[in-house]
Amino acid sequence: DTAVSQTPKYLVTQMGNDKSIKCEQNLGHDTMYWYKQDSKKFLKIMFSYNNKELIINETVPNRFSPKSPDKAHLNLHINSLELGDSAVYFCASSLRDRENSPLHFGNGTRLTVT
Amino acid sequence: SQQGEEDPQALSIQEGENATMNCSYKTSINNLQWYRQNSGRGLVHLILIRSNEREKHSGRLRVTLDTSKKSSSLLITASRAADTASYFCATDGGGGSEKLVFGKGTKLTVNP
Numbered sequence: 001d002t003a004v005s006q007t008p009k010y011l012v013t014q015m016g017n018d019k020s021i022k023c024e025q026n027l028g029h030d031t032m033y034w035y036k037q038d039s040k041k042f043l044k045i046m047f048s049y050n051n052k053e054l055i056i057n058e059t060v061p062n063r064f065s066p067k068s069p070d071k072a073h074l075n076l077h078i079n080s081l082e083l084g085d086s087a088v089y090f091c092a093s094s095l096r097d098r099e100n101s102p103l104h105f106g107n108g109t110r111l112t113v114t
Numbered sequence: 115s116q117q118g119e120e121d122p123q124a125l126s127i128q129e130g131e132n133a134t135m136n137c138s139y140k141t142s143i144n145n146l147q148w149y150r151q152n153s154g155r156g157l158v159h160l161i162l163i164r165s166n167e168r169e170k171h172s173g174r175l176r177v178t179l180d181t182s183k184k185s186s187s188l189l190i191t192a193s194r195a196a197d198t199a200s201y202f203c204a205t206d207g208g209g210g211s212e213k214l215v216f217g218k219g220t221k222l223t224v225n226p
Contacts, residue, residue, distance in 0.1 A: 103159065
């Protein structure tokens with residue numbers, strides 16, 4: 001299936017721990033994103049990568065570090081997790097040079113920090 | 115902030131009725147997009163309307179755009195229980211899709 005897939009779907013961890021979320025897309029897109037959706041469903045962009053190069057970093061704490069080993073993968077590592085990091089994290093992809101290219105989203109990773 | 119604002123926040127209708135959701139935004143745009151999010155799932159792109167378009171149709175969906183008022187509406191005709199979801203508008207702020215800004219969404223419930 002062509003899709004954006006992210007793992008794990010659920011992640012429960014304690015404050016202070018370090019965790020990673022992985023994302024892969026097989027749509028041939030060149031741009032990938034991480035979005036954070038809070039408990040009120042507000043969706044906010046965190047990072048965007050184009051061909052492995054960071055193009056958007058939206059004032060996200062340094063504890064969040066994205067890594068893109070190739071244009072089909074964009075992982076998110078979070079250090080020293082805090083209660084406020086609890087949210088659903090969505091990976092997405094698109095074609096940057098195609099006008100009006102819509103975003104394709106993964107099904108999200110629900111992170112719960114206790 | 116360029117963030118879109120959907121209205122209403124929640125909408126409950128009966129199957130067969132039409133559902134209208136509105137979106138207002140603050141900056142100039144190249145295009146405006148609507149997405150649907152089913153519970154526990156990612157967002158799915160529904161329809162895109164360019165800034166030089168006023169109306170667009172796709173199946174039971176009808177989107178209008180009024181750039182003078184910086185607003186858009188999404189109409190779902192003959193709604194079905196399967197249309198139950200949250201609906202979000204997203205604007206590009208005059209740039210590309212790499213910086214889409216989403217509104218807070220309208221939660222639509224279609225009762226069978």
